[in-house]
Amino acid sequence: MNKKATKYQPTTVAWRFYLVLSVIALVYLGLVARTAYIQVIEPDMLKKQGDLRSLRISANKVHRGSIVDRNGHELAVSVPVQTVWADPKVVVENNALAKVDHWQALADVLDKDVNEIKARVTRNPTKRFVYVERQVSPAMANYIKQLKIPGIYLRKESKRFYPAGEISAHVVGFTNVDDKGIEGVERVYDQLLTGENGKKRYRKDAKGHRIEVIEDVESVPPQDLVLSIDQRIQALAYQELKGAVKAFKASSGSVVVADVHSGEILALVNSPSFNPNNRANTAIHRFRNRAITDFYEPGSTLKPLTALIAMEFGSVESDTIIDTSPGWMRLGGSRVSDPINRGKLSITDILVHSSNMGTTKLALSVPKQFLLDKFFDAGFGEETGVGLIGESPGIMHDRSRWSQFELATLSWGHGVAATPLQLARFYSSLANGGVKKPLTIIKGGNDDPVFGAEQRIFSASSTENLLPMLEAVVNDHTPLAKVEGYRVGGKTGTAIKAVAGGYGNDYVGLFAGIAPLSKPELAVVVVINEPGGDLYHGGEVAAPVFSRVMKGALRLLNIAPDQEKTAAQQISDKELTHV
Structure with a gap:
């Protein structure tokens, strides 16, 4: 019996063994293939998943640079604020919405509807x-922090603040x-003011410890911007422009003050303006910088240019007498006339009385192309170089055919349109001895090639011969433009606004002038658009503003008064010298 038992040998079914072996081999080969596929053919997915769990970026943000005037007074600064944000996933997982009183307190401090906030946070719970x-204030941020609502967080940011408010709003702009x-x-200058934020990419372990710094980019600090503006x-x-616009019931107005030697703009204002710190419910058209975007027919303010062109060509001298009798003339089928027959006029008298007849004869005394070229040389039909967004080149037609009437x-300043800024550059050229310089809003000048x-x-x-003529205009014709203690030269302009198909019923009152004439320093241009009262001439609505602005600017800059000497005396002296 025992003998038979020892002779028994268990048998194994071969196919079962090979089946199990094949399955193991297939599983192993599948794992190898999957590993090779993941690591060799398509490794990016695992890298991405790993980076999502371990790779972090910390930003080193820089505040926007400040904007200051030429004396260092701040016009735009960045102040620290906080932004309130939510992590919907954390809010849902912690059942934070159950804290009804906390959410109501959050809504109250933000002055928002609590249901609106909850709906925004829970609209997509996976976000x-x-x-x-x-941009909430630090006090509000501190209150929200103390509410301790799960999933509600704060993040540091900065907010732009404009200390000058509406006074410099059109120049400084806003963000x-x-x-x-x-x-x-x-x-x-957004790029210059912004700089570049720094960042640090690093890897952390499961416990949040930083284990590797992958990339460290240093921040590029922003630059402060110094404007040519004198605040x-x-x-x-x-202040003067706003008062005039209100007093004369005008729709708008602009004032430009320029340094005639450097081309730096010391003041550029428009009315109505806006508060850049609170632009809610502000009409979009108020954002327009009218001094550079809006153009008008400058009217008689360009008559000095015509007189200067005639003297430059040599068809007249400063003491030439022009016969304007009988006070009217026909050019083609159109009539040119003065209100009365002024007879024989000197060039000074032509400017003082703003004679259309005299100016026409001066214009027709020079070749057409010379006249047109000088208008273009004076800067009409081109930008001033100030570089502000939206600047208009105005209108100065460049065509071959011009009638004598045109x-x-x-x-007289019709058939051409200019911005207040262009007019300021032209008068700066007169004050600067006939040299045209680009205008700039940046202290130190314009580096544009x-x-x-x-x-x-x-x-x-x-130009030296023209200045006493402009002084005579002020002394004899526009007393409201005088500045006590200073010799002032300038010219009024009153133009009817053009509309589709011709001219309408609205006026523009202008005055452009320079001072002090013994050594010109400043050019000031005042435009009062669509005055609504009985007064609408430039000498009535714009000249008083010019006088007060010029007087204040000269005193603020400590420019010494020059010795009083009337234009008539200067012209008389020249005549004696000539004899």
Whole structure:
């Protein structure tokens, strides 16, 4: 019995063994293939998943640079604020919505509807970031922090603040909620003011410890921007302009004050303006910088240019007498006339009485192309070089055919349109001895290769002869433009606004002038658009503003008064010398 038992040998079914062996081999080969596929053919997915769990980026944000005036007074600064944001996933997982009183307190401090906030946070529970409110004050942020609502967090940001408010709003402009410049110099110099944020990419372990720094990019600090604006003169000009627009029931107005030697703009204001710190419910048209975007027919303010062109060509001298009798003339089928027959007039008298007849004869005394070229040389039909967004080149037609009547109207400042800024540059050229310089809003000048170069457009002798004529205009015809203690030269302008198909019923009153004439320093242009009262002439609505702005600016800059000497005396002296 035992013998038989020892002789028994268990048998194994071969196919079962090989089946199990094959399954093991297939599983092993599948794992190898999957491993090779993941690591060799398509490794990015695992890397991405690993990075999501371990890779972090910390930003080193820089505040936007400040904008200051030429004396260092702040016009735009960045102040620290906080942004309230939510992590919907954390809110849902912690049942944070059950804290009804806390959510109501959050809504109250943000002045929002509590149901609206909850709906925004819970609209997509899988999201990890939702804005609740941007740019809240530190006090509000501290209150929200103390509520300790799960999933509600704070993040540091900065907000732009404009200390000068509406006074410098059109020049400085403003930024949007993401601190990107969208108007004024904030937009033009956005990159310079923004700088570049730094960042650090690092890897952390499961416990949150930093184990590897992968990339460390240093931040590029922003630069502060120094404008040519003198905020004292800016405030004075705005106050005077705002009062005039209201007093004369005008729709708008602009004032430009320029340094005639450097081309720096010391003041550029418009009325109505807006508060850049609170733009809610502000009409969009108020954001427009009218001094650079709106153009008008400058009217009689360009008659000095016509007189200067005639003297420059040599068809007349400063003491030439022009016969304007009988006070009217026909050019083609159109009539040119003065209100009365003024007879024989000197060039000074032509400007003092703003004679259309005299100006026409001066214009027709020079070749057509010479006249047109000088208008273009004076800067009409081109930008001033200031570089602000939205600047208009105005209108100056460049065509081959001009009738004599068109040339006559051009000589009075009709058929051409200019911005207040262009007019300021032209009068700066007169004050600067016939040298045209680009205007700049940046202290220190314009480095633009196109607009940065100065250009002589008139001889020094011709402009020197013109200045006492402009002084006579003020002394004999526009007493409201006088400035006590200073010799002032300038010219009024009153133009009917053009409409589709001709001219309408609205006026523009202008005055452009320079001072002190013994050594010109400043050019000031005042435009009062659509005055609504009985007074609408430039000498009535714009000249008083010019006088007060020029007087204040000269005193603020400590420019010494010059010795009083009337234009009539100067012309008399020249006549004696000539004899």
